Amino acid sequence: MARTNIRLRARLRRKERIRKRIRGSEETPRLTVFRSTKHIYAQIINDVEGVTVVAASSLKLDEKGNVEQAAAVGKALGEAAKSAGIGRVRFDRNGYRYHGRVKALADAARESGLEF
Secondary structure: OHHHHHHHHHHHHHHHHHHHHOOOOOOOOEEEEEEOOOOEEEEEEEOOOOEEEEEEEOOOOOOOOHHHHHHHHHHHHHHHHHHOOOOEOEEEOOOOOOOOHHHHHHHHHHHOOOEO
């Protein structure tokens, strides 16, 4: 338990450092990622108004494997953002390392037409 707590606190410190530099606006909202052990969630947030514009998660996907789920969520998020009129975002990895599921989600979102 103690080891998990140390990892969580380290991630939260990294998250604070990232959030000092990244703010979402109406022109370029913030794409943030949260991952749990089983699922991955992503949302595009307008920080000026404090509203979530678009969201997607792996809760209802039939994909097997974490990386495949993340890619499917990134693709769904990119398509939903395009239909909402969003083409450019700022990527907030939320303190997670940019590899594995986070990278797969970002790459799939880029392939769907999001620019960041």
